[in-house]
Amino acid sequence: MTQPVNSSLSRRDARRREQVAVFSIAKYSFVISAASVQEIRNTDSLGGTVVELNHPVLRKVRHIVERDARSYYVVSGYEHFHLPPSRPTTVLILRDAPVAVLVDRIEEMAEMRVLLALPQSFRGEERTWYRGLTVLDRKVLPVANPLGFLTARELQQIEEQNPGLLESASMRKERERV
Amino acid sequence: MNAETNSFVPSFVVFHVGARRVALSRDIVAELIASPFQYSFPHTTPLIASVVLRRGRIVPVLDLGPGILGAASPPARFFLVVERRLSNISERCAIPVQGECELVAGMMLPAAGQDEFVAGRLDLNGEQIDILDLEKAIGASAKMEEGLIPVAEAKS
Numbered sequence: 506m507t508q509p510v511n512s513s514l515s516r517r518d519a520r521r522r523e524q525v526a527v528f529s530i531a532k533y534s535f536v537i538s539a540a541s542v543q544e545i546r547n548t549d550s551l552g553g554t555v556v557e558l559n560h561p562v563l564r565k566v567r568h569i570v571e572r573d574a575r576s577y578y579v580v581s582g583y584e585h586f587h588l589p590p591s592r593p594t595t596v597l598i599l600r601d602a603p604v605a606v607l608v609d610r611i612e613e614m615a616e617m618r619v620l621l622a623l624p625q626s627f628r629g630e631e632r633t634w635y636r637g638l639t640v641l642d643r644k645v646l647p648v649a650n651p652l653g654f655l656t657a658r659e660l661q662q663i664e665e666q667n668p669g670l671l672e673s674a675s676m677r678k679e680r681e682r683v
Numbered sequence: 684m685n686a687e688t689n690s691f692v693p694s695f696v697v698f699h700v701g702a703r704r705v706a707l708s709r710d711i712v713a714e715l716i717a718s719p720f721q722y723s724f725p726h727t728t729p730l731i732a733s734v735v736l737r738r739g740r741i742v743p744v745l746d747l748g749p750g751i752l753g754a755a756s757p758p759a760r761f762f763l764v765v766e767r768r769l770s771n772i773s774e775r776c777a778i779p780v781q782g783e784c785e786l787v788a789g790m791m792l793p794a795a796g797q798d799e800f801v802a803g804r805l806d807l808n809g810e811q812i813d814i815l816d817l818e819k820a821i822g823a824s825a826k827m828e829e830g831l832i833p834v835a836e837a838k839s
Contacts, residue, residue, distance in 0.1 A: 533724055586725040624734070625769045626743045626776055629727030638724075638734070638741055645722035645736055 523620075525648070527612040527641065530582040531591045534612060534646055536639055541651035544572070544598040545611060551596055555579070560666040563659060569671060570605050572598060576671045577605040578663060580654045586634065603671060604654050615641055620648060692788040695805055697812055698763060699781040701752040706787075706805050706814045713764040713775060715784055729828040730821065735777055737764065744777045747815075750800060750824030757781060765817060799823065 524539040556569045556576075565584035569576050577598060583591045585606070593607035620637045633653045638645055655663075664671065694709035721733035721744060733744045742764060748756030759779030767774050791803035791814055800819035805812045 535724075587727065588725055621741050624741055624743050624776075625772060625774050626731060626745065626767065627726055627728045631726035631728065634725075640736065643720075645724075645734055645741065647724045 523617045525615055525617045525639075525641075526597070527615055527646070528582075528595070528597065528608040528610065529612055530586060530593075530609050531588040533586070533588065534644070535608075535649050536615075536617060536641065536646045537597065537649040537651065538617075539614065541600055542597050543600040546596050546598065548594055548596055548607070556670070558663070558667050559670065562662050562666045566655070566659075566663060570596075572605075575603070577603050578655060578660075578671070580604055580606050582606050582608045585654060599651050599654070602652055602655065603660070604651075606654055617641065617648070693791065694786055694788045695791075695814060696763065696784055697787055697805070697807065698784040700747050700778075701754075701756050701781060703751055704810070704812050705751065706812050707763070707765060707817060708814070709786060711766045711817060713766055715780075716762050716764060716777070718760050719762060719777070729825040732779075735762070737775070737777075740775065742775050742777050744779065745821055745824070747778055747820050747824050749827035750820055750822075751815075753827065767817065767821070 525536045526539050526542060526545065527534055527536055529535070551570065551572070554571045556571070558567055558569065561567045565581045566578050567581075568579040570579050571577075579596070582593060583589065591609050593609055595608050595610050597606045597608060599606065617639045620639055622637050623632060623635055631647070633656060634650060635647045635653070636650045637648050639648050640646075695706040696709055696712045697704060697706045699705075716735070716737065719735040719737065721735055723733040730745050730749070731743045732746050735742050735744060744762065746756050748754055756779050759781055761780050761782075761784070762777040763780050763784065764775050764777050767776050787805070787807060789805050789807065792806060794801045794803050794813070795811065796813065798813070800816055800823045801813040802816040802819075803814045805814055
C-alpha cells in the first residue's frame with residue numbers, strides 16, 4: 506500500500522521555488538533569479554558594438570553594449586558592490602532593465618527554495634542591491650535585485666548626461682539589420 | 684547573590700568584549716552560541732561583520748569592540764545572541780564575546796564614567812562592571828567604525 510505523503514514534506518514541496526543563477530565577483534557568490542536574466546554570455550563572445558559613454562556619471566557604468574537591436578548599460582559588478590577589482594569574464598544581460606552586468610563567472614544554476622528578508626540591522630546600499638538572502642548548499646547567499654544594479658534615479662542621471670545615446674545606439678543597430 | 688533565588692532582583696549577563704568586562708540585562712539576552720558558521724557578503728552598513736544562520740533565521744553579527752574598546756574585538760569563539768529594538772520591531776543579533784559569560788543578580792547603580800553607552804554599573808564583589816545600553820553601544824561602535832573604515836565591505 507502506498508504510504509500517505511508526509512504533510513511536512515508536502516508543505517515544503519508546495520513552497521514557491523525559483524530557478525536561479527549563482528555567480529561570483531571577487532571572492533563572493535551571489536544569486537539572481539534566472540527569470541530576470543535574458544542572456545548569459547562570455548565577454549569575448551558577446552559581439553555587437555560597445556559604445557563608450559560621452560559623460561560617464563557613475564564609476565560603475567562606462568559603456569553601452571548593443572545586442573539584438575537593444576542597448577544596455579554595462580554595469581561593472583565589482584564597482585557596483587564596492588569590491589576590489591576583479592576579472593569579469595561573463596556578462597548577464599537582464600530582461601526587464603537596460604542593464605548588462607559584468608561578473609567574474611557563473612558557478613551554477615540552482616533552485617532557490619527560501620528567500621529570507623535582509624535583517625533590519627542592514628541599513629546601507631545593500632537594501633537596494635538585494636531582494637533578500639537565501640540558503641543554498643548550507644551557505645547563506647545574497648539574492649541580487651535585478652532592478653538594483655541601476656536604480657531609476659541612476660538611469661535618469663546617465664540619460665540626462667548622455668541624452669539619446671541609448672536610443673540612438675539601438676536605432677543604429679536596427680538600421681544595420683534592415 | 685544567586686540570580687535564581689531572588690526573582691525581584693534584576694539579572695545581568697556579564698561577559699568580555701576584548702579585555703573589558705561589561706554586562707547586559709538578562710531580559711534582552713536570548714542565548715549563547717559557540718563557533719557558529721559565519722557568512723559574509725558585500726554591504727555598506729558599518730559594524731556588521733557577518734551573519735549566522737540560527738534556527739532558520741538570519742542573525743547579523745555586530746562587533747561592539749570599536750565603541751567599547753576603540754578597536755575591533757579579537758576573534759571570538761562564543762557569540763551572545765541578543766534582542767535589539769529597532770523602531771517598532773525587535774531583531775536578534777549576535778555579539779562576539781571573549782571567555783566565559785556569567786549570569787548574576789544585582790541592583791543597577793548609577794553610571795560612574797563618561798561613556799554615553801553605559802546605562803549603569805554593577806557591583807560584583809567589589810568589581811565595578813559597566814552595564815551597557817545596547818542600542819547606544821551599537822551606535823557608538825558604528826560611529827567609531829565609520830570613522831575608521833572609509834569603504835565598508837563585509838569582512839570575511
